Amino acid sequence: MATWRNNGTASALRSKRTRRLLLLLRPASRFLLPAALVLAAACLLLPAASFAAEPQLAKSSCVDCHSSFPAPTGVTEEQWATDIHAQKGLTCASCHGGDPKDPSPEGAMNKKAGFRGKPKRTEIPEMCAKCHSDGAYMRQYNPSLRTDQFAQYQTSIHGKRLAKGDTKVAVCVDCHSVHGIRPAKDPRSTVNPLNVANTCARCHADAAYMKEYKINTDQFAGYSASVHHEAMVVRGDLSAPTCTTCHGNHGAAPPGVASVENVCSTCHVFQAQLFDTSPHKAAFAAMGTGSCVTCHSNHRIVHPTDKLIGTGNEAVCTNCHAAGDPGFAAAGRIHDDLSRLDEALKRSDQILDKAESSGMEVSQARLEEAQGRDSLIKARVTVHTFQPDKVEQDTQAGMKIADKTYKAGVQALAERDYRRKGLGLALIAIVAVLIGLRMYIRQAESQKGEGGS
């Protein structure tokens, strides 16, 4: 390392070093300046670009004051920004009237400018319908949206009562919310299938609120325990029914006794078809009970097990049938058939498990077992004919399969035992060799008097 000496050599060295440094920098500097320029440009332009990407909310002066008020007159910027109407370019004045450009309260909320203030509840559906029932108008925004909501609403219990002056019933804003309305497809929307039950329950599960109407308020609790709720919320199946699926949304009304089966059979086609051939159809119609609901209930529809049918204490058949009548006997037979097949399949499953855990390969039998389970599922649907012979047809097919797979399991275990016997023989041979070798060692070493441990 050269020492710094104040003479020609040092300065020459310094400049040489500096020269070398500059040489290194030069290629870098070729890129440095342009890079800096690009970076500066990006910093300036990108935010502008991001602004352009956002939807242009129409400016309303109303939010300037109302964003700082508490509920019910408060509407924050963020809330308004999520509203679908705001995103499409509508302003506060579109519903409330007034002048959205005037920053002063007197000018903005001027009656002469058409300011309506907070609309009366009885006026809300008509107000919304002014746009939403206008096909030509709605086509500008979303041509595939329906425009019959108001007409449907007028046929609903809510609409009819509102017309009579009952302001406790639901109007548009109660379900759709008012200043942060999201489209139904949005999972955060109050009317998205995932949230509908919660929205309806706001009133319909409130016993105090519903007192004067003298209807139950246990529907939400029942639905939450139901298999439909589980399908939607737990398994994420958005096609599972919620309140509006059976009751309608805008034209909400409970289905009449006669039409319950029609409603259920939109999805449960088979069961309805078979039920129509059964003796229960006429019987239930005569009794005036809704067909499906009689056994399965309307809201608390739990997962049906084999215990639901038969003569046991969890069975619903004994609600009408007593010992001695043909229905009682039929119920017993059906239950026994189903249980027998279930047991047979379980037995076969157990033996195949045992074979598998001993290392035997039983995939063919497992495949056939699946078909056996199919028969059981089919039989459980055929139950709706309430005719033991028909159910037996399905269970017999399943029993044959369960028999076959059980035999396969027995065979697998026999093969396992055969292997173990073979192992035993081989071990005997090995032990014989070991003993022989030991004796050989003893003999060889006692003769020679050598080493040996």
Add this chain to the structure above:
Amino acid sequence: MASSPEATPATSPHSNRLVRWLDERFGWEQLLAPLRHKTVPVHKLSYWYFLGGITFFLFTIQVLTGILLLLYYRPSANEAFESVQYIMTQVKFGWLVRSIHSWSANLMIFTAFAHMFSVLFLRAYTKPRELTWLTGMVLLFLVLGFGFSGYLLPWNTLAFFATKVGTEITGQVPIIGKPLLIFLRGGEEVTGATLTRFFGFHVALLPGLATVLIGLHLALIQRLGISVPPGQEAAWKALPPNQREMPFFPNFFVREVMAWYIALGVLGVLAALYPWELGTKADPFVAAPAGIRPEWYFMFMFQTLKFLPAKLGPIDGELLGILGFGVAALIWVLLPFLGGDRNNRRQVFIRGLGVFALAYMLSMTVYGYMAK
């Protein structure tokens, strides 16, 4: 021991003629002479001498069963699992061959470790046996490589994810980690390419290397003779008449054959009573099953990495663990050079290190299985 054919027991005129034929062409007698003179020391720790031979025997079992499996196995992601299933269910005694191969692999890894530790504690690695130790350590790493590569071949879910995690950890090594990961995996991810590559390692590369190293290892042992533990050596030096040894052939060899037969019996019992499971076919798009963990011989490393905190100061915890194991392996390989001669004071320290390592590996393995 006399070298004339007539004096050796159990010879017939036929074997005499054969021996003479071979001798005239191969110098048979000259080749076998060192073996005839080879002796094995006899003392209360002699039983440990069997471990090396058992490991070698299990290796030959692996080669034989491996060749049999090769007749039916297909090394592509589409067919690997099905071919193993085929071997287990359709091929006559396929279940036996495959289960013996899997069990023998595990037993071999166990005996390899035991052999290494016994050599360590009997102080058989010191001068002049440094190269024997070196070749042995490389063989140990090869054996672990055999285990790692072979485990993937049935292409089931457990193996797939174990390979994923294992190669991922390899990728953490600084500088060479990423290229090494890509080399091992045959790409960025574990795919059919990985399977083909591991197959190549398992049936060609590793066996080739192992054969060469085993040859070296055995040649060195023949050359240098069997070592005697230091305590015993001292005792015999004091009282030479007490020194006992037995001829390798046939006395020690017969005993080794007994040990090998016992190993065969154990393998048979394991294969028939606890057949190796097939698992489910690997699906790269399915999430890893809960509780994924490596095979038992990697468990102590895996558990150590789980213990280390995410960050130790500025350094990534996992990286530290990997480097730590790397350094430990390096020290282990260089032990003969670090310890000096046999009766050096440093050897006691090495024995202590060995005890610690053994205890650590055992306890970490047990802990790994107990902790959930």
Add this chain to the structure above:
Amino acid sequence: MQFLLGGGLLASAVAFLYPVLRYLVPPAATDLGGDSVVAAKVGELKVNSGKIFRFGSRPGLLIRTADGEYRAMSAVCTHLQCTVQYRSDLHEVWCACHNGMYDLNGRNISGPPPRPLQAYDVHINGDDIVVSRRRGA
């Protein structure tokens, strides 16, 4: 002693060699049943009919349409895993458990099934109808 040793060695040799020799003989069924399987023979299926065959560890459905074309798809219903079947009267694939319907491409068209059936490739290899998994799937 000789007898024990000789006999034992012989017996153990047999115990080792017998399985190896049996192993070397290839089994009758050479089909691995992995990604490609012979589902049926040409001429086995009548026009407008279907057949369930084993594909790996799951059932598959081979259909000969009314036009004589062959189609194949997974036979495991995407609703609750019942085995589907071909309905010659409806020319569709039907699940008997809850009335799910699929078209001849496997697309779910009615009922509870949430997803289509996985479609497979079919080609004729001499006398065999070979069904294989779609490449790149």
